[in-house]
Amino acid sequence: MLTALLFDLDGTLTDTDTLHLQAFRQLLREQDGRELTQAQFDAQVSGRANGELFAELFPGASTAQCQQLADRKEALFRELAPALEPMPGLLRLLAHADTHGIGMCVVTNAPRLNAEHMLSAMGLRPRFEHVLVAEELPRAKPDPLPYLTGLQRLGAQAGQALAFEDSLPGVKAASGAGIFTVGIATTQTPERLMAAGAQLVVDDFEDARLWDLIATMQA
Known part of the structure; x- marks a missing residue:
């Protein structure tokens, strides 16, 4: 689930x-x-x-x-970065999560000011109740703590979650927390993301393999 x-x-x-x-x-x-x-x-x-x-x-x-x-x-x-564009397919995924009551959380190594700025620049700040930033936690990525904290905030188990990451420290953190990690190939090659612990690598949120995975987890 x-x-x-x-x-x-x-x-x-x-x-x-x-x-x-x-x-x-x-x-x-x-x-x-x-x-x-x-x-x-x-x-x-x-x-x-x-x-x-x-x-x-x-x-x-x-x-x-x-x-x-x-x-x-x-x-x-x-x-x-006065204005930013969401990745292709992201708005579709957020709408799907809202419709199905799936909790959502941002987990970032960015400072709080940057996180709030980026979400506002995309018009997405109201979509996320929880925005966790590394500077407010004892340990940052690649330590699993930020993702473990995100699970705790959402009241979720690792086996019932998906994490989305583009960086090697982020993939290591999410996979280290026991979460099925989807690599987004914007900044690293698929091979490097997989070696770091990603279980699926896609170009963006439109990838049919991602939606097949979501359907399987919701079945």
């Missing part, structure tokens, strides 16, 4: 990685003239929480300085 859908945000509900890459590039150029390639972004940045990431990007900076740099980068991102 399908009772819960848990969604990552960046790259899953909307394709934002190009905008994040632009924001990171602008920040690094401002700070020390560094460049960031697409390959470096995909391998080292995408899907990670800011705390660990910025300490790695700026090893000589204090914790307070890292937080200031992260805040600057996220402000740049929000400036680049």
